[in-house]
Amino acid sequence: MTHDLVSEFITSAGNPDLFPGDGLPEIAFLGRSNVGKSSLINTLVGRKGLAFTSSTPGRTQTVNFYRIEEAFYFVDLPGYGYARVPPQHRLPWKKLIEGYLEKRGNLRLCCLILDARRGWMPQDLDLKRWLEYHGRQYLVVTTKTDKLNRSEQERGLRAVRLEGVEPQPFSAVTGRGVREIWQVISKTLQR
Numbered sequence: 001m002t003h004d005l006v007s008e009f010i011t012s013a014g015n016p017d018l019f020p021g022d023g024l025p026e027i028a029f030l031g032r033s034n035v036g037k038s039s040l041i042n043t044l045v046g047r048k049g050l051a052f053t054s055s056t057p058g059r060t061q062t063v064n065f066y067r068i069e070e071a072f073y074f075v076d077l078p079g080y081g082y083a084r085v086p087p088q089h090r091l092p093w094k095k096l097i098e099g100y101l102e103k104r105g106n107l108r109l110c111c112l113i114l115d116a117r118r119g120w121m122p123q124d125l126d127l128k129r130w131l132e133y134h135g136r137q138y139l140v141v142t143t144k145t146d147k148l149n150r151s152e153q154e155r156g157l158r159a160v161r162l163e164g165v166e167p168q169p170f171s172a173v174t175g176r177g178v179r180e181i182w183q184v185i186s187k188t189l190q191r
């Protein structure tokens with residue numbers, strides 16, 4: 001299912017002063033570096049090159065804002081868990097991402113993205129607890145499901161459910177899950 005939405009890159013912000021100030025609602029995409037955040041955004045809007053995807057993990061240290069239908073933003077947050085990022089670069093990253101998640105008034109929904117093959121990693125669980133503590137609404141998306149066979153997928157889903165959430169399976173290759181994720185986003189935006 002393609003959506004052919006009007007989508008435009010607005011800004012890549014390295015600090016909160018540069019975040020858009022128009023107050024439109026925001027949907028944030030979070031997850032480990034290379035998990036498939038940008039690919040999810042591109043698949044949802046039906047535009048391959050909108051969000052920058054890369055096979056070199058750990059590159060994006062900025063918050064990227066994409067305006068959709070002139071009505072809301074998709075926010076591509078910098079990925080975590082990239083071991084080769086030196087410690088002195090992790091602190092500003094943490095400040096930026098936590099500052100955004102904690103203070104952003106127009107943030108409506110966080111899509112927490114997991115690799116279907118790996119399930120929860122320690123930093124994903126940290127983030128989940130952090131989101132719950134701060135009362136943030138979130139949707140867990142398991143991506144790259146095209147890389148698993150049926151029984152591997154079932155096993156993966158069961159493992160993710162152990163943390164008390166029902167994940168939405170997704171694949172940027174097959175488009176699986178696009179409709180369901182849009183349903184959640186639309187419902188969130190209607191409130």
Ligand SMILES: Nc1nc2c(ncn2[C@@H]2O[C@H](COP(=O)(O)OP(=O)(O)O)[C@@H](O)[C@H]2O)c(=O)[nH]1
Pocket residue numbers: 031032033034035036037038039040052053054055057079143144145146147170171172173
């Ligand atoms: N097979 C497969 N590969 C994917 C999928 N989503 C992302 N990828 C690949 O995973 C790599 C990282 O994706 P990207 O969207 O840049 O991840 P990000 O760092 O989280 O934004 C790229 O090589 C993508 O082509 C998916 O659903 N299936």
Ligand SMILES: [Mg+2]
Pocket residue numbers: 037038039052053054060076
């Ligand atoms: Mg990316």
